[in-house]
């Protein structure tokens with residue numbers, strides 16, 4: 435399988451992908467809230483949510499930090515249209531590829547990002563661009579998956595396939611394992627780096643994955659080099675777990691929570 439070196443959001447922009455992001459936001463909201471409460475500076479002038487999708491994390495950042503202005507940046511006009519559906523005082527959304535400098539915003543006092551670096555083929559360059567968009571002393575708050583462990587064979591195989599797909603685009607499903615290396619020497623000094631291990635119900639995770647596979651099964655790398663009969667079988671297996679027809683143990687999901695300060 436060839437490796438691509440341009441940015442490509444493997445999980446797509448379909449309606450199903452948008453619905454999946456709503457469910458993802460609900461599943462991870464408690465852990466993100468605790469992280470923001472512990473490490474987020476209060477009442478900053480400007481907070482940026484990098485790779486904000488339909489805006490669930492942007493609203494959470496805005497509420498928890500009580501920032502004067504919060505800007506959500508995303509490369510997807512489709513997700514931003516959804517984010518802008520409910521106008522909110524003090525929250526703005528801008529379409530921008532966050533690997534590119536300069537940012538079309540005021541400098542930030544806080545930069546937050548959840549589940550974005552895993553989708554970038556060159557996270558180090560993105561982190562440098564983020565440092566350029568930060569005020570001196572600004573804080574960076576990152577949440578990325580370090581690992582996903584399941585004991586159900588369908589779920590295990592799903593994670594192997596997603597890892598293979600992402601690696602075909604030069605991305606890392608488990609970027610949280612090595613996040614410190616990405617952040618170091620890119621204009622950031624690490625203050626804290628911890629793993630939060632979440633136990634997510636198998637039905638919830640299987641539902642997220644079943645929605646995801648319906649989008650990425652159409653990806654050109656999948657179509658060209660995956661066993662499509664197996665992909666369909668995994669999708670059907672995930673549907674059964676999601677519906678509770680095939681019981682499975684919770685998925686253990688370690689999230690790297692990294693906090694850094696702009697140098």
Ligand SMILES: C[S@@+](CC[C@H](N)C(=O)[O-])C[C@H]1O[C@@H](n2cnc3c(N)ncnc32)[C@H](O)[C@@H]1O
Pocket residue numbers: 441443445455458459484485486487488490491507508509510513530531532533547548549550553
């Ligand atoms: C998995 S979603 C996470 C959304 C949100 N942060 C959350 O946790 O709910 C990843 C988001 O990153 C966006 N994205 C991917 N590559 C990007 C890039 N280079 N610049 C800006 N946004 C990007 C996608 O459009 C998508 O909305």
